[in-house]
Amino acid sequence: LGVMPLFATVEKLIDRCEGAYSRTTLKSYRTDLKAFASWCAEQGEEWLPAKSQTVAAYVDAICPLVTPGTLKRRLSAIGFAHRYSDLPCPVVASSVTLAIRRAERRKPSRPAQAHGMTREILTQLMEGCGEDLLGLRDAALLSVGYDTLCRSAEICAMEVGHVRAGNGETWSILIPRSKADQSGAGRIAWLSPETTRRVSAW
Numbered sequence: 001l002g003v004m005p006l007f008a009t010v011e012k013l014i015d016r017c018e019g020a021y022s023r024t025t026l027k028s029y030r031t032d033l034k035a036f037a038s039w040c041a042e043q044g045e046e047w048l049p050a051k052s053q054t055v056a057a058y059v060d061a062i063c064p065l066v067t068p069g070t071l072k073r074r075l076s077a078i079g080f081a082h083r084y085s086d087l088p089c090p091v092v093a094s095s096v097t098l099a100i101r102r103a104e105r106r107k108p109s110r111p112a113q114a115h116g117m118t119r120e121i122l123t124q125l126m127e128g129c130g131e132d133l134l135g136l137r138d139a140a141l142l143s144v145g146y147d148t149l150c151r152s153a154e155i156c157a158m159e160v161g162h163v164r165a166g167n168g169e170t171w172s173i174l175i176p177r178s179k180a181d182q183s184g185a186g187r188i189a190w191l192s193p194e195t196t197r198r199v200s201a202w
Helices: 003-016 025-045 054-060 068-083 094-106 119-127 133-148 154-156 193-201
Strands: 172-175 187-190
Touching: 003 025, 025 054, 025 068, 054 068, 054 094, 054 133, 068 094, 119 133, 133 154, 133 172, 133 187
Parallel strands: none
Antiparallel strands: 172 187
């Protein structure tokens, strides 16, 4: 099997799912599927459809090299590829489940909790923002992120038109989509007077 035809298959699959999944998810799946396809090519195995024994061997092979989170994501990508190619999913087979359990026993880990932005951290970041247009933009985005508790990808999805100016000192902003809101219903978040001033200044 050649590598380029395999990658072409990955790209075709990702293109088919555009709009149904977030760009971040599809970008991760693209990377994970290319890694799996390359490994299968080296082993002389098909990656789509993949045999459950092949997936189990893949888990055993990459377990020492990746984090448990990466392993879980790669298996999710393999399942994704088979599901949207209308093929039986090899990830659910008992041989793969046993390989996952072996991997978990070899590399037990506790997920690291990311530190949240505190008022002190926000103040320090604000001090590094200049008075030019870029500095005003950075200050506004940091402050909006602090008020709304949004992830960076959610902030990137915001537009100026999502801001609603109020009569008082506080404005509101529409958060069009979040990780917990895959249907895109959106939610409204209120901005503090301090954040409102920064957004207005920008």
